[in-house]
Amino acid sequence: MAIDAISMAGNKAKGKRPQYFKDGDSDRLMAILMAVAGELAVARERIDTLERLLEKNGVLKRQDIEQYAPDTEAAHERGLWQQEYIARILRVIQQEIEQIDENRAAAVHAKEHTAASTTNDLEELIDELAST
Amino acid sequence: MKDSDRQVPPAWNEVGRHATFPQARHDEVARFNFLTNLNTHLATQVLPGVRKAYDQRVEALGEAPSNRRAVGTILKQEPVYQYWSALRRNTMEMRQQNGRGMVLRQLPELIEKAQSLNEGSTQLQLDPAVKVPRYVSAVDIHCMPGGYHTELCADDISAGANYDCGIFVTTAGMLGRYSDGGGQALVKWLRQEAEKGFRPKRILDIGCTVGHNIVPLAQAFPDTEIVAIDVAAPVLRYAHARAKSLGVNNIVFRQANAEALSDADGSFDLIITCMFLHETSSRALPRILAETHRLLAHGGRVVHIEQPQFTDDMPVYEQFMRDWDTRNNNEPFWGTLHDLDLFEAMQEAGFQRENISTTGLFAVVDESLFPSAERADADSEDYGRKPAWHAYIARK
Numbered sequence: 001m002a003i004d005a006i007s008m009a010g011n012k013a014k015g016k017r018p019q020y021f022k023d024g025d026s027d028r029l030m031a032i033l034m035a036v037a038g039e040l041a042v043a044r045e046r047i048d049t050l051e052r053l054l055e056k057n058g059v060l061k062r063q064d065i066e067q068y069a070p071d072t073e074a075a076h077e078r079g080l081w082q083q084e085y086i087a088r089i090l091r092v093i094q095q096e097i098e099q100i101d102e103n104r105a106a107a108v109h110a111k112e113h114t115a116a117s118t119t120n121d122l123e124e125l126i127d128e129l130a131s132t
Numbered sequence: 133m134k135d136s137d138r139q140v141p142p143a144w145n146e147v148g149r150h151a152t153f154p155q156a157r158h159d160e161v162a163r164f165n166f167l168t169n170l171n172t173h174l175a176t177q178v179l180p181g182v183r184k185a186y187d188q189r190v191e192a193l194g195e196a197p198s199n200r201r202a203v204g205t206i207l208k209q210e211p212v213y214q215y216w217s218a219l220r221r222n223t224m225e226m227r228q229q230n231g232r233g234m235v236l237r238q239l240p241e242l243i244e245k246a247q248s249l250n251e252g253s254t255q256l257q258l259d260p261a262v263k264v265p266r267y268v269s270a271v272d273i274h275c276m277p278g279g280y281h282t283e284l285c286a287d288d289i290s291a292g293a294n295y296d297c298g299i300f301v302t303t304a305g306m307l308g309r310y311s312d313g314g315g316q317a318l319v320k321w322l323r324q325e326a327e328k329g330f331r332p333k334r335i336l337d338i339g340c341t342v343g344h345n346i347v348p349l350a351q352a353f354p355d356t357e358i359v360a361i362d363v364a365a366p367v368l369r370y371a372h373a374r375a376k377s378l379g380v381n382n383i384v385f386r387q388a389n390a391e392a393l394s395d396a397d398g399s400f401d402l403i404i405t406c407m408f409l410h411e412t413s414s415r416a417l418p419r420i421l422a423e424t425h426r427l428l429a430h431g432g433r434v435v436h437i438e439q440p441q442f443t444d445d446m447p448v449y450e451q452f453m454r455d456w457d458t459r460n461n462n463e464p465f466w467g468t469l470h471d472l473d474l475f476e477a478m479q480e481a482g483f484q485r486e487n488i489s490t491t492g493l494f495a496v497v498d499e500s501l502f503p504s505a506e507r508a509d510a511d512s513e514d515y516g517r518k519p520a521w522h523a524y525i526a527r528k
Contacts, residue, residue: 004236018217018460027218034170038167
């Protein structure tokens with residue numbers, strides 16, 4: 001058997017997996033979330049290793065990191081990074097809100113035009129565009 | 133709580149290495165560290181919350197459940213329990229994935245190292261005719277994909293290497309550097325018995341897996357002849373190579389099923405099983421216990437190490453929590469075994485009631501680095517994980 005370490009590492013153990021939450025989706029999300037949380041911890045540990053090695057080799061003092069205060073430009077860049085990061089991970093909420101606007105716009109449009117050409121439901125639109 | 137007062141488990145870097153132990157990269161170590169600490173967090177921070185939520189629900193019901201099934205009915209509706217249980221399952225699965233990823237990417241090198249230690253040795257006795265029993269193969273025990281027995285290629289040792297590298301994570305270091313706290317506890321017990329005149333010459337270890345529980349005995353008593361058996365070839369290959377690279381030369385690792393062994397009556401003075409009986413079945417268990425009786429010489433002893441039995445004295449909440457592994461960690465015989473009266477089962481196997489006793493055993497570890505189960509708070513119980521065992525001892 002060819003050994004594919006990446007995919008075989010995640011092989012399922014024989015035996016049905018229990019469901020822990022009311023909804024199986026929550027079980028799946030929890031599993032993904034914990035894997036991501038684990039990888040964040042791994043990245044954090046790698047940074048810590050870096051800092052300690054840099055200090056040991058005289059490149060920096062870790063105390064300097066604790067006492068570091070960004071100047072105005074750096075603070076701005078870092079603020080932007082934080083905002084982008086948060087926007088990225090909370091994408092689903094942003095889009096949920098945009099959907100409200102989209103629905104309202106569709107409703108307004110429906111008043112002005114015939115109902116058949118105003119839907120924003122994808123299934124209906126597929127049928128609409130396919131119809132001759 | 134001050135930071136300095138918090139108990140931090142040792143880093144995985146402290147794990148004892150030997151020639152066939154997988155080489156870990158920085159991030160693989162970090163993954164194990166995360167999981168070790170997550171297990172500690174679940175045991176110390178979340179588990180007390182499960183108890184608190186349970187007590188509140190019982191108070192609201194106005195009646196305490198009378199058996200562990202009823203405890204389960206209450207707890208399965210409780211979000212804190214759902215979180216604890218789901219997270220605990222995830223730690224098992226993630227530990228497997230990390231261990232397997234690390235082992236499989238270097239499998240050819242690991243196999244080569246094992247081969248160089250195993251080749252031509254008369255102390256590794258594999259027998260392809262040994263069938264893997266259904267209680268080992270029906271589901272993958274501990275959620276280890278492929279269990280102990282699956283061979284991915286010729287001379288495979290991956291099951292052993294993966295098992296060996298992750299025990300530390302599941303037990304948060306409580307089994308010590310070589311995950312051998314159980315074997316070290318047996319050494320401590322046997323030294324005490326030796327002072328009273330019990331000095332076994334031949335020892336049998338049943339269900340030895342990677343040999344972590346028997347190697348300490350071999351090291352402490354180098355003049356004894358030891359046979360360690362298991363049904364699974366991959367763990368035996370690994371166990372033999374592991375023992376050799378640790379300088380141990382008095383163990384024969386043999387592929388055999390403990391339900392029926394070929395050794396002559398009275399062949400051994402001491403027979404041990406360490407966290408093994410719960411991985412068998414109601415049909416196999418009496419056969420195995422009967423074999424231990426047959427194989428013991430007169431005056432010999434058998435020692436079974438297990439988690440405590442579910443007796444009437446054990447609160448039903450504790451019984452339910454200790455039974456978690458049965459359904460959540462692919463240990464299908466765990467609950468049945470712990471409900472059993474082991475004294476009675478050993479009696480039926482031929483031992484006299486007055487010659488059977490039980491004693492508490494704790495993992496023996498290097499306490500300068502590793503947490504001691506014996507000295508841990510009594511309320512630090514992590515149902516089924518803490519190496520605070522019951523030893524069932526019978527003399528023939």
